[in-house]
Amino acid sequence: MMDRPQGARRVLRLLSCIRFDEVLVLQGAPLLGAVFAMGHFTYQSAAMLLLLVAGNAFLVAHIFMLNDWSGVHQDLRDPTRAAGVFINRGIRRNEIGALLLILLALSLMTLSQLNAATLAIALSIAVAGALYSIPHVYLKGIPLANTLLHVASGLLHFLLGYSVFRSPDMNGLQIGLFFATIFSAGHLTQEVRDCEADLSNGIQTNAVKFGKKRSFIASFVLFTLADALLVLLALRGTVPQVLAMVVALIYPLHFYWMLQAMREGLTFESVRSLQTRYRALYAGMGVVMIVSVLLAQKWIYLLP
Numbered sequence: 001m002m003d004r005p006q007g008a009r010r011v012l013r014l015l016s017c018i019r020f021d022e023v024l025v026l027q028g029a030p031l032l033g034a035v036f037a038m039g040h041f042t043y044q045s046a047a048m049l050l051l052l053v054a055g056n057a058f059l060v061a062h063i064f065m066l067n068d069w070s071g072v073h074q075d076l077r078d079p080t081r082a083a084g085v086f087i088n089r090g091i092r093r094n095e096i097g098a099l100l101l102i103l104l105a106l107s108l109m110t111l112s113q114l115n116a117a118t119l120a121i122a123l124s125i126a127v128a129g130a131l132y133s134i135p136h137v138y139l140k141g142i143p144l145a146n147t148l149l150h151v152a153s154g155l156l157h158f159l160l161g162y163s164v165f166r167s168p169d170m171n172g173l174q175i176g177l178f179f180a181t182i183f184s185a186g187h188l189t190q191e192v193r194d195c196e197a198d199l200s201n202g203i204q205t206n207a208v209k210f211g212k213k214r215s216f217i218a219s220f221v222l223f224t225l226a227d228a229l230l231v232l233l234a235l236r237g238t239v240p241q242v243l244a245m246v247v248a249l250i251y252p253l254h255f256y257w258m259l260q261a262m263r264e265g266l267t268f269e270s271v272r273s274l275q276t277r278y279r280a281l282y283a284g285m286g287v288v289m290i291v292s293v294l295l296a297q298k299w300i301y302l303l304p
């Protein structure tokens with residue numbers, strides 16, 4: 001029987017397989033959805049926010065673990081990922097399978113404490129993750145369908161937070177469409193980054209099917225459409241007007257970095273560097289969104 005220190009080390013090694021950096025990135029859309037819908041900030045709403053963050057973290061971790069569990073054999077053949085694959089770190093596939101089910105259960109248990117609409121959206125996100133990753137369905141390997149799935153998933157992630165405080169409405173759908181477009185554009189960029197590995201594994205992503213350059217340009221077109229939508233929403237007063245100024249500041253930088261990546265041949269390293277940079281830009285935009293909504297709605301105080 002495994003003693004306690006060995007058991008604890010085993011659990012920590014298993015938990016280390018979670019992609020915590022990716023989980024952190026995908027906290028943004030639900031949190032911003034909640035901020036746009038919340039209204040006044042109270043102790044009760046703070047508790048609901050904590051439940052949302054915890055539930056979404058479990059949910060996103062589940063989706064990434066499912067992706068890793070399903071694609072383990074392809075990842076082992078990818079030189080950029082092989083060293084970090086759980087099998088090469090002494091973790092069995094059935095252990096990852098158990099962990100991803102536990103994460104899903106924890107997510108649904110946590111989000112069920114909020115309301116039925118939030119739970120239903122969480123279930124829809126889990127289904128989308130399964131459609132993307134599980135064998136025999138595997139929408140990851142079907143061009144265009146995978147992009148449409150990411151559009152839907154990006155919208156659902158925003159509405160997950162929005163639904164905690166308000167039923168999804170036209171304003172929520174319009175703002176959520178910005179996040180959906182950003183999400184799908186970012187995934188197209190990732191397909192370009194991983195094109196060589198996906199090609200060697202026989203995975204028909206958009207980049208494999210249509211070529212890296214075309215997919216890369218398509219990803220930037222989607223980023224451009226998302227930024228244009230945010231400017232339109234700002235001019236209409238759906239979101240704070242300062243966000244139009246933020247887009248005007250970050251778009252030229254993103255455009256310059258996109259051209260730089262193309263000049264460097266869209267190598268794995270150049271595209272990964274671009275991803276790091278534009279994620280920082282949009283994280284900064286997210287901070288501005290939160291602060292501007294706080295100021296506009298005047299809920300920077302706690303109510304008893």
